[in-house]
Amino acid sequence: MEKRPKRYNELWVTEEQSENMRLSLRTSNVLLNGKSPYQDILLVETEEYGRMLILDGAIQITERDEFCYSEMMAHVALCSHPDPRRVLIVGGGDGAVLREVLRHDVVEKVTLIDIDEEVINASKNFLPTINVALGDPRADVRPMDAMVYIKAAKKEFDVAIIDSTDPVDFAAGLFESAFYRDIYSALKDDGMAVAQTESPFTDTSVVKSAFREMESVFPVTRMYWGAMPTYPSGMWTYTIGSKKHDPSIPQRETPDNVRYYSKQIHTAAFVLPPFLRDLLK
C-alpha cells in the first residue's frame, strides 16, 4: 500500500465578497455559530486577522484590522466638530466605534442603537479588545430599531455615526435620504453625520447613491476614504454630512493611542483619486 503524506485539518471561512469574488481565511476555532432574530452570527478565530465576526456571511470586524475602520468612523467627525458632547451610533453593536468615540473626553454621553442584542452579546463574550467600552458609564447601549429611535429624536446630537452593515435586508433603509432626513432632525443646529459607504470597486453604485442621498439632505457633504484590509477591495469610503462645520478640517486635538488616524491623515483622507471624485459628479 502506498504511503500517504500526513494530512492536516483545513478549516476555512469564506466570504462571498461578490458573486464573482471570495475571500477565505484559515480558521483555528469556531467560537460562536448561531442565528439571531435578524441574522446569522459567526465568530471565528482566524490565523491572519485574529478573531472575526461575520454576519449573514459578511465580514464585519476583525481584531487585527478594525482600527483602520473604527478610528476613521469616529475621529474625523469628532475632531472636526468643535464641541461634540452628545454622540449617536447607529449599529456598531460590537463596540469598536464606541470605544474610539469615548477616547474623546469632551464626549458626555453616547447613545448606541443596534437592532441586534445578540451582536452586542457576542462581542461582550468573545472580543475583549473591541468590547471594552460597552459597559462605560457614558455609554447608553440600546438594542432596538434605529429607524424608530431616530424618528423621536429632535436636535439632540452633535455627531451621528452610521455604522451599518451592507445595504441589504433590514439595513437597506440606512442608506436612503428618508433616513438621512430623520438623522438631520436628530442633530443639533451645527451637527454632523458620518456613514460608512462601501467600496468604489465592489459597490460602485452604492458609493454614488449614498453620497447623492446625503447630499440631498445636508448643506455640506464630503466623502473621504481609507484602507480597510478585510472589506472588499480594501479601499473604503465614508460620507459625512454637516449642517455647518467643514468636516475636512480637524479643529480638536487627536486622541491618544490612535494607530490609523492622525491630523494629517484626516486631511489626506479627503483627497479623492480622480476616478472616485468623478464617480460623485
Add this chain to the structure above:
Amino acid sequence: MEKRPKRYNELWVTEEQSENMRLSLRTSNVLLNGKSPYQDILLVETEEYGRMLILDGAIQITERDEFCYSEMMAHVALCSHPDPRRVLIVGGGDGAVLREVLRHDVVEKVTLIDIDEEVINASKNFLPTINVALGDPRADVRPMDAMVYIKAAKKEFDVAIIDSTDPVDFAAGLFESAFYRDIYSALKDDGMAVAQTESPFTDTSVVKSAFREMESVFPVTRMYWGAMPTYPSGMWTYTIGSKKHDPSIPQRETPDNVRYYSKQIHTAAFVLPPFLRDLLK
C-alpha cells in the same frame, strides 16, 4: 428520482495571499496557461477584474485595477524629478508602468529590463489596454537579468522604477541593499529610484526591511502608499530613494488621463497612518 436543480460550471482561480488567506475570482476563460524558464504564467478572464496575469500563483496585474498601481509607481517619481529624460524600469514586462512613464513628454528614452520575455509576449498577445507602449519608439525593451544590466550602467538614469514580483526566488535580490547600491550607481547625480515594497498587513517584515535597505544607500528615503484592490490587504507601499530632490513635492505638471494620481494624491500618499510610520522606526 429526485430532480436536481440546474447546475453551472464553477471555474475559479485562487491566489494564496498567505498560508492563511486566499482570494478567489470567478473565471470565464483561461487565455494562457504555460511555463517560462522562470515561472508559471497564467492569464485568465475574470468576471470581477477583467483579464488578470498570474505568475507563480501571485496576481500581478488586472485590467480593472492596475491603474492604481501603475500610476503610483510612475508619476510620483516622475513628477517630483525636475527633468526626467532617461528612465529605467526593472521588471514590469507587462508594460503598464511603461505606458504611464511615456505619458510624460519630457521622457526621451525608457529602458525596460524584464528577465522573462514570455511575460512581455503574454501582455502583447492578451492585454491590449496594458501593452500599448511596448512598441513605442522611446521604449527600449530588453528581456534579460536586471542585476547584470544594472552593474554595467553608470550615472545613466534620472529615474529608476523597480516593478518587481514578490521578494521570493529570483526576485529576492531586488529588495536588498547590494541591488539598491547598483541602482544608486546607475542613477545620475540627482536621480531617484522607486520600488514597490508590499503590504504592511501581509508583508510587515518586507515593508520594514526594504525601507531600511534603501535608507542605507540613499540620502533621502521616503515611503508612500495607495489602494491596490487585487494585492493582498489592498493597502500597498512604495519606497522612494533620492540623491537630491524631495520626492514628496510634485514639481512638474500632472500628465493627462490619470485616474488614481493627482498632485493632491501625490502629497497625501506620503502621509502614513501612525502604525505604518511606527513600523519604519
